[in-house]
Amino acid sequence: MKKLIGLGSLGTAGAAAVFALSLNAAPVAAQEATLYKNPQCGCCESYADYLRENGFTVEVKPTHDLAQISRDAGIPEDFQGCHTTFLGDYVVSGHVPIDVVKKLLDERPDIAGLTLPGMPLGSPGMGGAKQEPFKIYTVEEGVNPTVYAVE
Amino acid sequence: MTLNRLISRRQVLRTGAAFTAMSALSPARVAMAGPTEDPFVLRAAAGQAALRPAPYGPTNVWGYNGSVPGPEIRVRQGDRIRVLARNGLDEGTTVHWHGIRTPNAMDGVPFLTQDPIPVGGDLLYEFDAPDAGTFWYHPHQRSSEQVGRGLYGPLIVEEANPIRVDRDLTWMLDDWRMTGDGQIATDFGSRHDAAHGGRIGNSVTINGQIPERIAVRSGERIRLRLVNAANARIFGLDFGGLAPVVVALDGQPVAPHAPDGDVVLVGPAMRVDLVIDMTGKPGESVTVTDVFYRDLEYRLVDLAYEPDRLRDAVPDWSMALPPNPLAEPDMQAAKRHRIVFNGGMMGQMMMGGGMGSMLEQMREGNMWFINGEAATGHMMDPLLVLPQGTSHVLEMDNRTAWHHPMHLHGHSFRVIARNGQPTRHREWQDTVLMAPEERVEIAFVADNPGDWMFHCHILEHQAAGMMGVIRVDSGTTKT
Numbered sequence: 001m002k003k004l005i006g007l008g009s010l011g012t013a014g015a016a017a018v019f020a021l022s023l024n025a026a027p028v029a030a031q032e033a034t035l036y037k038n039p040q041c042g043c044c045e046s047y048a049d050y051l052r053e054n055g056f057t058v059e060v061k062p063t064h065d066l067a068q069i070s071r072d073a074g075i076p077e078d079f080q081g082c083h084t085t086f087l088g089d090y091v092v093s094g095h096v097p098i099d100v101v102k103k104l105l106d107e108r109p110d111i112a113g114l115t116l117p118g119m120p121l122g123s124p125g126m127g128g129a130k131q132e133p134f135k136i137y138t139v140e141e142g143v144n145p146t147v148y149a150v151e
Numbered sequence: 152m153t154l155n156r157l158i159s160r161r162q163v164l165r166t167g168a169a170f171t172a173m174s175a176l177s178p179a180r181v182a183m184a185g186p187t188e189d190p191f192v193l194r195a196a197a198g199q200a201a202l203r204p205a206p207y208g209p210t211n212v213w214g215y216n217g218s219v220p221g222p223e224i225r226v227r228q229g230d231r232i233r234v235l236a237r238n239g240l241d242e243g244t245t246v247h248w249h250g251i252r253t254p255n256a257m258d259g260v261p262f263l264t265q266d267p268i269p270v271g272g273d274l275l276y277e278f279d280a281p282d283a284g285t286f287w288y289h290p291h292q293r294s295s296e297q298v299g300r301g302l303y304g305p306l307i308v309e310e311a312n313p314i315r316v317d318r319d320l321t322w323m324l325d326d327w328r329m330t331g332d333g334q335i336a337t338d339f340g341s342r343h344d345a346a347h348g349g350r351i352g353n354s355v356t357i358n359g360q361i362p363e364r365i366a367v368r369s370g371e372r373i374r375l376r377l378v379n380a381a382n383a384r385i386f387g388l389d390f391g392g393l394a395p396v397v398v399a400l401d402g403q404p405v406a407p408h409a410p411d412g413d414v415v416l417v418g419p420a421m422r423v424d425l426v427i428d429m430t431g432k433p434g435e436s437v438t439v440t441d442v443f444y445r446d447l448e449y450r451l452v453d454l455a456y457e458p459d460r461l462r463d464a465v466p467d468w469s470m471a472l473p474p475n476p477l478a479e480p481d482m483q484a485a486k487r488h489r490i491v492f493n494g495g496m497m498g499q500m501m502m503g504g505g506m507g508s509m510l511e512q513m514r515e516g517n518m519w520f521i522n523g524e525a526a527t528g529h530m531m532d533p534l535l536v537l538p539q540g541t542s543h544v545l546e547m548d549n550r551t552a553w554h555h556p557m558h559l560h561g562h563s564f565r566v567i568a569r570n571g572q573p574t575r576h577r578e579w580q581d582t583v584l585m586a587p588e589e590r591v592e593i594a595f596v597a598d599n600p601g602d603w604m605f606h607c608h609i610l611e612h613q614a615a616g617m618m619g620v621i622r623v624d625s626g627t628t629k630t
Binding site: 038039040041042043062063064065066067068070077078080082119 | 336338341342343344347348351352353444445446447496497552553554587
């Protein structure tokens with residue numbers, strides 16, 4: 001366990017360094033994101049637009065291998081969102097609200113990323129009326145997801 | 152003459168044929184023995200298949216008689232088909248004769264029409280082939296995995312007087328989800344697949360291979376029988392500069408016509424018979440592209456012209472197939488039935504809120520609903536009970552964001568309207584592809600007594616609830 005944390009910290013330190021560098025080089029550069037989605041899913045496009053509205057540059061890539069991509073990113077099947085976004089070193093699965101994404105990028109915790117399982121009504125890009133608070137979980141290799149934020 | 156001798160002689164003949172590149176691509180063909188001789192033995196078992204070209208190794212599959220696809224069963228219209236199905240799998244199985252209007256007891260639906268064939272057991276399927284056309288066979292037991300691992304084969308019923316062509320080809324299309332080491336990914340039953348477009352894979356095969364090119368001849372006329380055996384992938388085939396003509400859908404003749412937008416649409420379980428004149432020059436090649444999923448188009452195969460020319464001009468031979476003996480629905484007397492489909496990701500039900508019981512069931516893995524019911528097995532109360540011999544229209548309303556190829560067993564039906572507009576060809580089908588949010592009307596005579604499956608042929612949708620039973624009541628059927 002200790003060893004795992006140590007390795008993870010290294011990765012985070014490296015990412016932080018890159019982040020600082022990019023800040024120096026181009027202060028207005030938008031954060032880049034790659035969003036993998038089912039080719040026939042419309043809500044995922046809406047989520048991409050939502051990220052764009054919040055200052056991200058988003059590349060949308062349709063794929064039939066979404067389940068595999070999510071699995072490879074360490075997201076257990078029961079916790080997968082309906083699309084998978086890569087933001088620098090982090091993976092963000094599903095319709096995670098922007099405040100939580102920003103919190104992740106600010107705090108830079110030692111995890112692989114976040115997931116909002118399923119497609120909860122009222123979440124960004126989904127439309128509909130919110131039925132219940134959104135529970136956003138951590139994604140960590142070999143570790144059960146825990147609640148990272150409730151929105 | 153025994154069947155074995157028949158097969159081996161045919162195989163020898165094929166090996167010596169001019170188009171060796173094709174013979175490797177064609178399923179082995181078998182003919183039926185006479186009614187007094189031994190039935191044809193079809194054995195389902197695990198094995199290996201060279202799905203990928205060298206230098207890649209073989210893939211572990213489940214297949215019929217050791218091959219993927221299984222042998223091409225080929226009979227004449229009106230012939231009796233007699234197949235002894237043997238189960239060499241480690242689980243129960245059945246064989247469903249997709250599109251053939253069999254008696255109910257021969258339909259191969261576990262529990263509804265028969266007990267599954269136990270491990271090591273066998274069952275004799277015996278029925279007539281009333282309609283000429285392109286059909287296929289596959290298990291109906293845990294079909295997402297059994298079909299997904301390779302259990303399927305073509306069943307061709309020849310017309311007494313077929314249309315004239317130079318070659319009659321069958322392409323059984325399949326789509327495999329392969330892992331990096333060339334084996335079948337084991338994530339059958341994934342919830343993501345069930346709630347979205349089904350188990351769509353990453354490796355498409357024609358007759359169990361991934362061919363680079365297929366040899367054709369300049370001036371040649373080919374009848375190409377397309378069969379979509381994939382669990383979930385929809386094909387939209389663009390034949391480049393060629394002008395394919397659709398002559399049959401799901402085995403049933405249709406007025407010869409160019410496909411809409413020049414793209415040949417083949418949903419899961421559907422068949423399309425094309426007549427294609429090879430109008431290119433010797434030495435040229437033309438690419439067949441699958442353009443169905445936007446931004447995920449790919450080259451399916453190249454058709455490569457041989458150096459010699461078969462003929463100079465396009466032949467003027469008729470492409471119209473003789474009709475099959477289907478009962479014409481009485482549109483004046485037909486009773487109308489409304490069937491609403493719900494469920495899946497992004498459905499109206501999800502987005503609109505409400506209908507809480509369905510949302511609750513979706514959390515349990517029952518993703519799809521027919522008139523509010525998600526099936527949890529093949530046995531259920533019938534959705535409709537139709538007196539035998541009466542005409543019916545099903546008004547199907549797809550309130551989901553996904554395509555659904557809806558298959559009715561035991562009958563062919565006319566597709567009479569889409570979104571309220573009459574169809575141009577009133578085509579006969581046994582599997583009709585509904586687009587997202589589309590309304591489709593079908594008409595048929597309920598003339599085959601028994602309990603018949605009516606289900607989505609995206610096999611993951613079927614497993615997650617999208618099936619129902621339509622009972623054709625002869626008056627003596629127990630209720």
